[in-house]
Amino acid sequence: AGRGCRFxxxxxxxxxxxAEEWIRLTFYGLDTLxxxxxxxxxxxxxxxxxxxxxxxxKTLLREGENTLRLDFHSPxxxxxxxxxxxKLWNADTxxxxxxxxxxxxxxxxxxxxxxxxxxxxxxxxELTPYHTAKLENVLITxxxxxxxxxLSCELEITGRLAGLSCCAEIDGQEITFSGTHCxxxxxxPRLWWPNGYGEQNLxxxxxxxxxxxxxxxSLTKTIGxxxxxxxxxxxxxxxxxxxxxxxxxxxxxxxxxxPEDSIYSRISPERTEALLRxxxxxxxx
Numbered sequence: 097a098g099r100g101c102r103f104x105x106x107x108x109x110x111x112x113x114x115a116e117e118w119i120r121l122t123f124y125g126l127d128t129l130x131x132x133x134x135x136x137x138x139x140x141x142x143x144x145x146x147x148x149x150x151x152x153x154k155t156l157l158r159e160g161e162n163t164l165r166l167d168f169h170s171p172x173x174x175x176x177x178x179x180x181x182x183k184l185w186n187a188d189t190x191x192x193x194x195x196x197x198x199x200x201x202x203x204x205x206x207x208x209x210x211x212x213x214x215x216x217x218x219x220x221x222e223l224t225p226y227h228t229a230k231l232e233n234v235l236i237t238x239x240x241x242x243x244x245x246x247l248s249c250e251l252e253i254t255g256r257l258a259g260l261s262c263c264a265e266i267d268g269q270e271i272t273f274s275g276t277h278c279x280x281x282x283x284x285p286r287l288w289w290p291n292g293y294g295e296q297n298l299x300x301x302x303x304x305x306x307x308x309x310x311x312x313x314s315l316t317k318t319i320g321x322x323x324x325x326x327x328x329x330x331x332x333x334x335x336x337x338x339x340x341x342x343x344x345x346x347x348x349x350x351x352x353x354x355p356e357d358s359i360y361s362r363i364s365p366e367r368t369e370a371l372l373r374x375x376x377x378x379x380x381x
Contacts, residue, residue: 103166103217111159116225118255119154121164125219128199129174131167144198153223168215171197175204202355212358229255231305231315238321245285245321251276251303260312265302287342288320290381296320350380 113119121134128145131138135158139151175193184195190205191213205211232252239246249264253276264271264278271280286297298318305312327338327345339346356363356371 100167100169101215102168105164106161107164107223108161109157109159113225114154114157114159116154117227118152118225118230119157120150120222120224120226120230121153122148122150122222122224123217123219124148124221125217126166127168127215127218128171128197129169129215131169133163133165133167135162145200146198164221166217171199171204171213171215200355203358208354210358214360218360226255226313228307228312229253229257229260229305231303231313234303234315234317236301236317236319238323240321240323243284245282247280247282247301249278249280249301249303253305259307261306263304263306265304266299282321285321288322290341290346291376292379292381293341293344293346346381348381350375 121139123132123142126132126142126145126149128143130142132140132142132149132151134151134153134156137156139153140149142149172191175191175196178196179193182196184193186192186194187205187207189207190201191211194201194204199213202209203211203213230253232254234252235250237248239248247266251262257275261272261274262278264273264280266280267282269280269282271278280301282299286299287294288297289295298320300316300318302314302316304314322342323340325340327336327340329336339348353375356367
């Protein structure tokens, strides 16, 4: 208790890589209290395991060798200090002060989980050079009409949009547009259904950002086409609470899916897939 740990790496950059307009350093998973130092400069002191941290770092980088250091601090020491300042109630199986930290709660003790409050890097770290503009994300909404689905897509783009075009591709269709918004109509859609009610049809929707015939960036999303509502009409018991998918009432069957292991490094894609296939075989939907 009370101790931290340090991760440090060195990487080299060429003059050509440094010539890019922007260079982004992204941390997809830091658990939890961490000082980020790039070439001795402190970028941040993180305090939230449940988010991504991204920094534009071109001005801090140099040709040749660069150093990235991560200093992790004890979550238990932090929780104890914060609990002394302002006491928060929590369950007897959970470490006192758990409510003061944005860290996965099961690591701090649960009725089914031991107290194992770890620290470290649990997702990818990326250094990404780019120029002009970058596709960050896309919001996709669906409008279902008789025999067709219309997708309304709103892109999130960083950088300059002037002179750029975007191409959207799905199911053999290609649509070129400018700006950040487009609509795509899919005739005779293959709908997605819950397990046991039909096929889980999926579509790949790909966006590519272009500048004068050069692809700057691309982004692909895998989506299912379906409607989902909740029926709360009055019934003989009071009122219903029933999920309705594609106009069909679904009898919901499932179970609580807790983290697969308290030792994070023992979790693997193969283990996750085996568990989910077991869920499907047991008729979870």
